[in-house]
Amino acid sequence: MNALTVTLRTLHHGERHLEKALLAVAERHRTEHEVHHVATDLAGWSHEHCARLADTGHHYGLDLSGPPADPSPGALAGLRAKAAEAVGRRPEPGLALLHDLLDLHLAATRNSVHWEMLAQAGQAARDPRLLALTTACHPRTLRQARWTNTVIKQLSPQVLTSV
Amino acid sequence: MTTEADRIADPWGERTPYDRGTPWPARTDRHLAPGLTEADVERWVQTASVLHSNGDAMDIAVRHGRVVGVRGRAGDRVNRGRLGPKDLYGWQANNSPDRLTRPLVRRNGRLVPSDWDTAMDRIVSRTRHLLDERGPGSIGFYTSGQLFLEEYYTLAVLARAGIGTNHLDGNTRLCTSTAAEALKESFGCDGQPGSYEDIDHADALALFGHNMAETQTVLWARVLDRLAGGDPPALVCVDPRTTPVARRATVHLAPRPGTNVALMNALLHEIIRRGWTDPSYIDAHTVGYAELAARVERCTPRWASRICDVPAPGIERAAEILGTAERLTSTVLQGFYQSHQATAAAVQVNNLHLIRGMLGRPGRGLLQMNGQPSAENTRECGADGNLPGFRNWQNDEQVAQLAEVWNVTPDRIPHYAPPTHAMQMFRYAEQGTLRMLWISGTNPAVSLPELARIRSILGQERLFVVVQDLFETETAQLADVVLPAATWGEKTGTLTNADRTVHLSDKAVDPPGEARPDLDIFLDFAARMDFRDKDGGPLIGWHDPESAFAAWQRCSAGRPCDYTGLSYERLHGGTGIQWPCTAGAPDGTSRLYTDGFPFAHPDTCESYGKDLVTGAPDEPVEYRSLNPDGKAVVKAAEYLPPHEDVSPDFPLQLITGRTVHHFHTRTKTGRAPELNAAAPDVWAEMSGAEAAALGLHAGDLVEVGTRRGAVRARLRITPMRDGVVFVPFHYGYWDTPAGHRPAADGAGRAANEGTITDWDPVSKQPLFKTCAARVTPVEPGTGTERHRTAHTARTARSAR
Incomplete structure (x- = not known):
């Protein structure tokens, strides 16, 4: 396995993780309606990225599993959603949400850096397959990172200055 | 031509055909109280409609100190004398016997009549207490699309630079x-x-x-x-x-x-x-x-x-x-x-x-x-969306410019994030970080999605709710302080319609009892709070509508919504005038973007996208x-599937909307006899095929349910696409025994009992037209009910 395939594999793992993490955050913060809906939409992008990485991976001798068959956060999530509704009346979940968004932001940023590495490799090796893949996917990863940062920016003043 | 026909039966009136490229002919519509003629009218007072966004210009007929009718202004560019049914009949709500005439305060759990000093003292002391204990982020303002420009602008200055809160929005969030x-x-x-x-x-x-x-x-x-x-x-x-x-x-x-x-x-x-x-x-x-x-x-x-x-x-x-x-x-x-x-x-x-x-x-x-009469003003004054004068919160130079107009330091104006939108304010209130919500001229307990949630937020002990309105609306019934407001015809101000036409609306009669213009209420609050500018002078230096207008003109100068060429004098007598109106364009501007897009420039734009x-x-x-x-x-967009789609349990799509006879939550139109009689109660509409598939008939009482709540309504069969049920959103509970919520047996009347809490991530406008629902029979209709559902002009084509 060479450095390129290691990177493909790492990014594949990263997109799988981000899809699950977005859905888990959507579930946990049902009472934050915009976060719930947008996180669910953005999970779809990671799902697609994962599938495309698996497809492309074949050409590099990789057998990647693709997106998770059932990316939903599982049985515990139901309990978490109930808990979200129960604590939806308290201010502290605001801080929990900021921390969840921070984790999402770092995961998306990590994926973005890997896309950057692959894009650079594609340019250097004049590999049209790799370039097509990164051109299609990287912008959406950047949008995921931008979104998480935006929500953090907009919610922090209220969460951190309210008593 | 002057007409006084039955405009419930024919909402659009007689045809005055015209050819392409020729001016639209005038037709003057009029309606006076029964038995009166124009000879009985003592004064005609100039105004424009506040029951929709079209901006139809009219004169109010006054006799013995009361509004007794209306007549369209034939010389106005917007309507050339025509009026719609809501304007022809809606003015009667002004004279309604259940107008609020005294402030109310909550004592031992009940709203009781009070006086202005007591009510304002309560508001001011709560505001001071919250500012000291929790800071400006604990205070929010939710206003309307039905006040006047002078009122929104004053509210924007006092909220942003006075209180220093980022939480100011209008119900225009729902419409525009x-x-x-x-x-x-x-x-x-x-x-x-x-x-x-x-x-x-x-x-x-x-x-x-x-x-x-x-x-x-x-x-x-x-x-x-x-x-x-x-x-x-x-x-x-x-x-x-x-x-x-x-x-x-x-x-x-x-x-x-x-x-x-x-x-x-x-x-x-x-x-x-x-x-x-x-x-x-x-x-x-x-x-x-x-x-x-x-x-x-x-x-x-x-x-x-x-x-x-x-x-x-x-x-x-x-x-x-x-x-x-x-x-x-x-x-x-x-x-x-x-x-x-x-x-x-x-x-x-x-x-x-x-x-x-x-x-x-x-x-x-x-x-x-736009949906509402003065939604444009809410937007341009920064009482909804961005900063006043379409200024960009991300552009420090534009913020500095605004600070100069207000004579405050730029850090007095919150601009670290976009102004907080209404749905987010309610979320902060739900979480308990927002502790005071001042609601002026709107009725969220009927108009926001998922009403059980909204009622429970407004009903919280820890949230101090101020409501400023004409009537004891569903929302007012949940308030801690209720302020009686004057309305259209009882106060002076300007309003701008959907095609940028500015109209003056003059005071015709005195408000009932102790009711006061919204502008006076805001000015009184600002004075009691003693808001100061950076040199120690009063932050708000104006004292009446005309001086507020002048202050706004200074704020609008050089921005797209430039009002500097306008004045009350110029708006008197003739037609409304379209902004921008400046020394260089004294008659206003009919079309923007005749030669490029000057306010798309990075230095001047309101938003970077x-x-x-x-x-x-x-x-x-x-x-x-x-x-x-x-x-x-040119901005491309990819299609994404709706967030809540149909399922076996909820196989239909619910869309809510308007009817020609009512405005918003019927606070006025429900009190105009002709309009109320034309559409007295909620209904649901489905296609004939969809109803037949469910074994339903016109006139049946049905329940339209979603994952969140349900509304009971008589069914009308109308031509529309299959798979969809439509419910008008105007109906609430003020004219039912329960007052502000469904009766104890749980039968809702407000379409928003079941709508979804979801909004467009870009505009933050709630989505009232995309949620999954089911329709189930409650009881079959009788012959009369089947007939009744077909009695308005719009449903006369009912299948049965």
């Missing part, structure tokens, strides 16, 4: 924020590009999700007069229901709710594929076209027909009309603004006009419509590199 956002995305700045006169010149009209016949009856009368005259325009209608507009359309497309972006992308695909674009306009005036062309390349009519459930040939035919018109005028309203991917869909209508070069010339008009999926704002540096010279931005 997508219009504003779509304009900002495409043109860098809010501001209606077109003019109503474009209807006189168009050879094709396209109404996207806009049931103009019911929401703006006078503008629809203008269209009907064009259709009856020489060289009539082709008419394209996009609406899931067979509205009066759809029945007159050359092509009617009835897409599945929530799929507007797919439909628009297919229309744009066809226009590009058939070569109907204007390449020289695109080159000279826009950026981003290549991305749009790539985005819609595969969005064929056949592709869209599967998503939207609209026949592909219909899409092709509509594209041909839109693509070959020489003078295309489009309007957009709630069918787009309150549906899934609201801003993305509305922006595609802008794109249609940009790639065809259909802007800035007679008949080449784009009208992103947002991600159409996530709503995340772009950064200044990105905008500058994308659009260094300030051109229009």
Whole structure:
């Protein structure tokens, strides 16, 4: 396995993780309606990225599993959603949400850096397959990172200055 | 011609046909209290409508100190004398015996009559306490689309620079924020590009999700007069229901709710594929076209027909009309603004006009419509959306400019994030970080989605709720302090309609009892709070409507909504005037963007744009590199499936909307006898086929339920697409025994009991037209009920 395939594999793992993490955050913060809906939409992008990485991976001798068959956060999530509704009346979940968004932001940023590495490799090796893949996917990863940062920016003043 | 016909039966009145390119003839509509003639009228006082966004100019008839009727102003550019049913009859609400005449305060759990000093003291002491203990973020203001410019501006100054809170929004969030956002995305700045006169010149009209016949009856009368005259325009209608507009359309497309972006992308695909674009306009005036062309390349009519459930040939035919018109005028309203991917869909209508070069010339008009009478003022004064004067919160120079106008330091004006939108304020209140909400002129306990949640938020002990209104609305019943407000005809101010026409509305009579103009209430609060500018002078130096207007003029100077050429004197007597109105354009400006897009420039723009999926704002540096010279931005969007789709348990789509007889939550129109009698109670509408499949008949009492709640209504069978149920949103509980909520047996009357808490991430406008529902029988209708459901003009075509 060479450095390129290691990177493909790492990014594949990263997109799988981000899809699950977005859905888990959507579930946990049902009472934050915009976060719930947008996180669910953005999970779809990671799902697609994962599938495309698996497809492309074949050409590099990789057998990647693709997106998770059932990316939903599982049985515990139901309990978490109930808990979200129960604590939806308290201010502290605001801080929990900021921390969840921070984790999402770092995961998306990590994926973005890997896309950057692959894009650079594609340019250097004049590999049209790799370039097509990164051109299609990287912008959406950047949008995921931008979104998480935006929500953090907009919610922090209220969460951190309210008593 | 002066007419006083029964305008419940005929909302649009007699035809006055006219040919393309000729002026719209005048027709003066009038309605006086029974038994009175014009000879009995002591005074006529100039005003304009506050019951819809069209801005119809009229005079109020006064006799013995009371409003006794209205008459359209034939000389006004907007309506040429015509009035709709809501204006002809709605004024009677002013004289309603249940007007609030004294402040109310909550004592031992009950609202009891009080006096102004006690009520204002309570508000001021709570405000001071919260500022000391919790800071400005604990205080929010939720205002209206029905006050006057002078009132919004005063509220914006006192909230932003006085209190220092970022939490100020209007209920215009529910009706017009997508219009504003779509304009900002495409043109860098809010501001209606077109003019109503474009209807006189168009050879094709396209109404996207806009049931103009019911929401703006006078503008629809203008269209009907064009259709009856020489060289009539082709008419394209996009609406899931067979509205009066759809029945007159050359092509009617009835897409599945929530799929507007797919439909628009297919229309744009066809226009590009058939070569109907204007390449020289695109080159000279826009950026981003290549991305749009790539985005819609595969969005064929056949592709869209599967998503939207609209026949592909219909899409092709509509594209041909839109693509070959020489003078295309489009309007957009709630069918787009309150549906899934609201801003993305509305922006595609802008794109249609940009790639065809259909802007800035007679008949080449784009009208992103408003829902409420003074929604435009809420937007421009910064009581909704951005900072006053369409200023950009991300641009430090523009913030500094505003600080200079207010004589405060820039850090006094919160601009670390976009102003907080209404749904987020309610979320903060739910969480307990917002502890005081001052609601002026609106009724969220009926108009917001998922009402059980809204009632429980407003009913919290820890939230101090102030309501300023004419009546004891559902929301007022949940308040801690209720302030009685004067209304239209009882106070002076200006208001601006959907095509930027500014009208003066003069005081005709005194308000009842101790009711006071909203402006006076805000000024009183500011004085009691003793807000100061940076030199120790009063932050708010004005004292009446005209001095408030002058203050606003200074704030508007140099911005797109420039009012500096206007004055109360100029607005008296003649016609309303369209902003910008300046020394250089003293008669106002009929069309924006006749020569480029000056407010799309990175230095002057109101917004740098947002991600159409996530709503995340772009950064200044990105905008500058994308659009260094300030051109229009052609912004592509991908279709995404709706967030809540149908399921076996909830197999239908619920859409809510308006009826011609009522405005908002019926606080006024429900108190006008003719309007109330025409539509006294809530109903549900379905197609004949859908009802038959469920074994339902017209007149049956049904329950329209969603995952969140249910409403009980009599069923009407009307032509519309299958799979959809429509419920008007106007009805609440003030005229029921329970007062502000459903009766104990749980039968809701408000459509919003069941609507979803979801909003467009870009405009933050709640989505009232995309949620899953089921319809179940409660009890069969009787013969009379079956007859009753068919008694209005609009449902006279009922299947039974």
